[in-house]
Amino acid sequence: MFDLFKRAPGDERPWSERLRSGLGLSRERLARPLTAILGRKALSEESLDELETALLGADVGVTATGRLLDDLRARWKRADSAADARTLLRASLAELLSPLERPLVVGAERPFVIMLAGVNGAGKTTSIGKLAKYLQTQQLSVLLAAGDTFRAAAREQLEIWGARNNVHVIAQRGGDPAAVMFDAIAAARARGIDVVLADTAGRLPTQRHLMDELKKIRRVIAKAQEGAPHETLLVLDANTGQNALSQIVAFDAAIGLTGIVLTKLDGTAKGGVVAAMAADHPIPLKFIGVGEGVDDLRPFRAEEFAEALVG
Numbered sequence: 001m002f003d004l005f006k007r008a009p010g011d012e013r014p015w016s017e018r019l020r021s022g023l024g025l026s027r028e029r030l031a032r033p034l035t036a037i038l039g040r041k042a043l044s045e046e047s048l049d050e051l052e053t054a055l056l057g058a059d060v061g062v063t064a065t066g067r068l069l070d071d072l073r074a075r076w077k078r079a080d081s082a083a084d085a086r087t088l089l090r091a092s093l094a095e096l097l098s099p100l101e102r103p104l105v106v107g108a109e110r111p112f113v114i115m116l117a118g119v120n121g122a123g124k125t126t127s128i129g130k131l132a133k134y135l136q137t138q139q140l141s142v143l144l145a146a147g148d149t150f151r152a153a154a155r156e157q158l159e160i161w162g163a164r165n166n167v168h169v170i171a172q173r174g175g176d177p178a179a180v181m182f183d184a185i186a187a188a189r190a191r192g193i194d195v196v197l198a199d200t201a202g203r204l205p206t207q208r209h210l211m212d213e214l215k216k217i218r219r220v221i222a223k224a225q226e227g228a229p230h231e232t233l234l235v236l237d238a239n240t241g242q243n244a245l246s247q248i249v250a251f252d253a254a255i256g257l258t259g260i261v262l263t264k265l266d267g268t269a270k271g272g273v274v275a276a277m278a279a280d281h282p283i284p285l286k287f288i289g290v291g292e293g294v295d296d297l298r299p300f301r302a303e304e305f306a307e308a309l310v311g
Contacts, residue, residue: 015298019265020308022290026271027311029058030089034310037085043076051089058269059241061276068092068275090310096275097302102284104231104259104299106140111188111196113221113228116261117214117251118235120202123263125154127235127289128197129161130297131261134287136165140194145184146171147217148201158199168193177201177213178220185224198229205250218255233286235261241270248281259286261297266290271309 013021020027033051037043048069055065071092076083106112114131118124125148132142144162146169148154155171162169168191170184181198188196200217203210221228234251236244244262251257260283265271274285285300 016304016308018290018296019288019298019304020311022266023271023305023308025267025269026058027309029054029269029272030310034086034089043073043085048073055272055275058272059276060272061242061245061279064096064272064275064279067096067279071095086310090306093275093310094303094306097278097305099282100260100274100278100285101300101302102259102286104286106135106138106195107230109225109227109230111143111185111193111225112230113185113196113198113225114231114233115198115200115218115221115229115255116233116235117200117255118202119204119237119247122202122235122237123289124202124235125157125199127261127263127287127297128199129157130289130294131287132161132167132197133165133294134297135195135197136167141192142195142197143168143170143184143188143191143193145169145181145196145198147177147180147199149173149175149177149180151201154199154201178217181217181221182224185221185228189225205247205254211250211254214251215254231258231286232256233259233261234283235263238262238265238268238270238273241273242276244273245276245280248277248283252281252283257283259284261287261289262300263289263297274305274309 033047033054036050037047052065052069072089075088116124116128135142144158144167146155146158149172158169170180170187172180184196200214232255234257236247262285265288287297288300289297
């Protein structure tokens with residue numbers, strides 16, 4: 001049986017250490033060119049070429065890489081002789097990422113409805129469980145709407161989480177996911193619940209009929225609660241690298257995204273995709289995940305991320 005509450009080794013460490021460890025493979029791609037630049041009185045094009053290759057290899061993307069290198073050159077010219085390339089790149093990256101730092105704020109609407117979508121295997125259902133726990137730490141009551149009506153494991157994950165933490169779960173087997181959402185919002189209103197987390201089945205953007213179903217779910221949520229969904233989040237697997245950008249475009253066009261949840265940053269060498277997101281599709285990155293523990297999903301902070309990625 002799936003156990004959402006199994007604790008990952010080492011997750012008693014401070015978050016900053018877990019984030020740095022999780023981004024270790026991505027950081028290693030940048031270490032050599034940065035070390036080569038350190039201590040030089042001039043920023044050579046040879047060093048910048050090596051850094052460019054490293055940034056592209058870490059899935060930073062062409063647009064973001066160009067912006068970072070241009071900014072690094074400018075900062076290097078303005079800096080004194082004791083300038084450190086790693087420090088300058090960290091500052092450039094933090095500035096590039098800063099538009100993504102828009103924390104989730106639960107408004108006054110009750111229930112406040114958060115709809116989540118994503119492709120199969122992105123970690124959506126598990127992220128919903130972690131997000132529910134996070135919201136509880138903010139003194140908010142939560143109800144889960146199990147909109148993946150056909151995958152038994154998805155319902156099981158949510159129901160196990162609900163049972164262990166006194167969180168209501170509205171689910172049905174093989175029914176209409178839009179009807180589940182309607183019922184869940186009505187139940188939340190009747191019970192005085194603060195937040196509804198609306199899970200949806202995983203789907204590929206190329207599956208037109210399933211994307212149409214997602215649009216229908218969104219329309220039904222809007223009918224059930226005026227102004228809802230108040231947040232529409234896309235859950236992305238960091239291991240998909242640059243493919244994450246096409247997912248953002250497709251899901252944004254279908255349901256109008258207000259934020260991103262980026263999972264599985266631990267163990268991937270593609271953590272630089274966050275920079276690509278900032279440069280090409282700057283939709284707020286609400287949360288990042290770097291482990292299996294229930295508390296391994298945290299709000300995104302640009303400077304914190306830049307420090308962990310660059311070192």
